[in-house]
Amino acid sequence: MGILTDLRSSISRATSSLFTGGEPKRIGIYGPPNAGKTTLANRIARDWTGDAVGPESHVPHETRRARRKENVEIKRNGKSVTIDVVDTPGVTTKVDYKEFLEHDIEKEDAVRRSREATEGVAEAMHWLREDVDGVIYVLDATEDPFTQVNTMLVGIIESQDLPVLIFANKIDLDEASVQRVSNAFPQHETVPLSALEGDNMDEVYDKIAEYFG
Amino acid sequence: MPHQCTGCGEVFEDGSKEMLSGCPECGGNTFQFRPKGADLPNDPDPPDPDVDDTGSDPDDPDPSGPDGDELPDRDDGAVAGTVGRATTRVRDFVSPSGEPDPNATWPSEASGATAAEPATDDGEIIDADARRDDAGVDEDDAQASARTGLASREDVRDVGEPRTGPAGSEPAESGPSGSGWTGDTGAGSDGAADGRSDRPPAGEGDQVVSDPDDEDPDLTELREQLNDQFESIKIVEPGEYELNLMELYEREEYIIALQENGRYVIQVPDQWIGSDFDDR
Numbered sequence: 001m002g003i004l005t006d007l008r009s010s011i012s013r014a015t016s017s018l019f020t021g022g023e024p025k026r027i028g029i030y031g032p033p034n035a036g037k038t039t040l041a042n043r044i045a046r047d048w049t050g051d052a053v054g055p056e057s058h059v060p061h062e063t064r065r066a067r068r069k070e071n072v073e074i075k076r077n078g079k080s081v082t083i084d085v086v087d088t089p090g091v092t093t094k095v096d097y098k099e100f101l102e103h104d105i106e107k108e109d110a111v112r113r114s115r116e117a118t119e120g121v122a123e124a125m126h127w128l129r130e131d132v133d134g135v136i137y138v139l140d141a142t143e144d145p146f147t148q149v150n151t152m153l154v155g156i157i158e159s160q161d162l163p164v165l166i167f168a169n170k171i172d173l174d175e176a177s178v179q180r181v182s183n184a185f186p187q188h189e190t191v192p193l194s195a196l197e198g199d200n201m202d203e204v205y206d207k208i209a210e211y212f213g
Numbered sequence: 214m215p216h217q218c219t220g221c222g223e224v225f226e227d228g229s230k231e232m233l234s235g236c237p238e239c240g241g242n243t244f245q246f247r248p249k250g251a252d253l254p255n256d257p258d259p260p261d262p263d264v265d266d267t268g269s270d271p272d273d274p275d276p277s278g279p280d281g282d283e284l285p286d287r288d289d290g291a292v293a294g295t296v297g298r299a300t301t302r303v304r305d306f307v308s309p310s311g312e313p314d315p316n317a318t319w320p321s322e323a324s325g326a327t328a329a330e331p332a333t334d335d336g337e338i339i340d341a342d343a344r345r346d347d348a349g350v351d352e353d354d355a356q357a358s359a360r361t362g363l364a365s366r367e368d369v370r371d372v373g374e375p376r377t378g379p380a381g382s383e384p385a386e387s388g389p390s391g392s393g394w395t396g397d398t399g400a401g402s403d404g405a406a407d408g409r410s411d412r413p414p415a416g417e418g419d420q421v422v423s424d425p426d427d428e429d430p431d432l433t434e435l436r437e438q439l440n441d442q443f444e445s446i447k448i449v450e451p452g453e454y455e456l457n458l459m460e461l462y463e464r465e466e467y468i469i470a471l472q473e474n475g476r477y478v479i480q481v482p483d484q485w486i487g488s489d490f491d492d493r
Binding site for chain 2 (some may be wrong): 121
């Protein structure tokens with residue numbers, strides 16, 4: 001990250017704080033691949049700024065670089081909170097170009113995607129260490145949440161004493177089990193939602209304001 | 214207490230053959246290494262007898278052994294508890310201060326999977342990472358021997374394990390099913406191996422993987438393979454990568470681009486310029 005970027009970030013934060021009375025928190029959206037992180041980031045950004053963050057896809061690792069949407073002002077209960085939303089690549093311990101081949105991607109492109117996805121995971125982990133003030137951890141509620149990656153990441157987040165919300169996404173699907181997600185991380189608040197359909201977004205914003213405001 | 218199953222907390226003697234085919238207690242295939250020589254503020258002398266309760270079962274190479282019925286049911290409550298405890302351990306693991314949390318629980322404490330498990334184990338686990346560099350200094354003779362030598366063939370035979378032939382040049386990844394450190398395909402096991410159990414063993418792990426079925430394993434080669442596993446990103450082949458999340462998280466430098474030839478570009482943090490610049 002260059003000096004100019006840092007400077008710009010600092011200026012935008014200072015400018016924002018003039019209006020909101022507080023520095024915007026940088027909220028990282030983390031989770032495994034295909035949990036719906038970008039869909040959520042886009043939903044939040046569109047709802048409050050009108051812009052999207054990045055392309056959504058069923059292909060895993062579509063997001064291979066962290067993307068940021070700054071100064072997302074969320075108004076709740078007469079107050080407003082301003083956050084920077086950081087959409088991160090899905091975190092995993094293994095990236096294999098062959099999984100892209102299943103999505104009709106040519107091998108050369110698949111290998112490149114795989115390499116970029118790996119770089120993206122490294123970037124996401126680096127951001128987690130240094131650049132986020134809070135975390136929205138997005139899980140696909142139709143998938144088993146009891147994975148080592150989830151456990152490890154939540155553990156790291158806790159070690160940083162970062163505020164964290166667990167989002168059980170894709171509740172519009174029949175197989176979704178919010179209970180299973182909340183059972184996996186009973187120490188944290190689990191918020192059910194469908195970022196795609198916009199289900200339960202009121203509670204989502206309530207919680208974001210409550211936790212990160 | 215050199216090795217401990219990250220799933221159920223079962224303890225294995227250094228060089229134990231049982232764990233090579235997975236934890237007999239829970240079937241898990243990720244283990245936490247804890248050098249014996251690393252003393253702890255709150256646990257100065259790990260009890261040696263621990264190793265006996267697991268290491269003295271050489272006639273039962275079956276991973277589902279006599280205690281296998283203690284495999285916890287995968288009902289939500291039990292698993293949630295396990296995950297919670299594991300999370301606690303991860304948090305302790307990455308705690309910046311490296312200060313062991315005396316209240317941290319270890320899976321075996323609550324699950325009761327291991328009868329003779331002392332409550333002091335949590336300290337050991339936490340310390341394994343922080344003190345891995347010191348491990349070689351205070352180790353006793355047995356540990357030193359384990360680090361530098363291979364188990365004798367008699368030892369291996371005593372266990373009664375089937376000798377399924379040489380594992381060739383890649384015993385670390387082509388060993389008995391269920392024994393893989395990071396070679397297995399299960400995402401869950403990879404996560405554990407990458408993030409937690411891999412780091413502490415560093416050089417010591419060779420004893421573990423060299424034990425199994427090799428006729429004449431090349432120790433140097435094994436070491437190299439194991440060292441490879443502890444890098445933050447392992448290039449299995451072009452387009453296929455294994456990531457050590459904990460390493461990536463803990464690195465100060467930032468990998469921004471991988472090259473085809475296995476090299477990668479990093480962004481060096483400002484602190485590396487010199488000690489005077491560490492106020493960033």
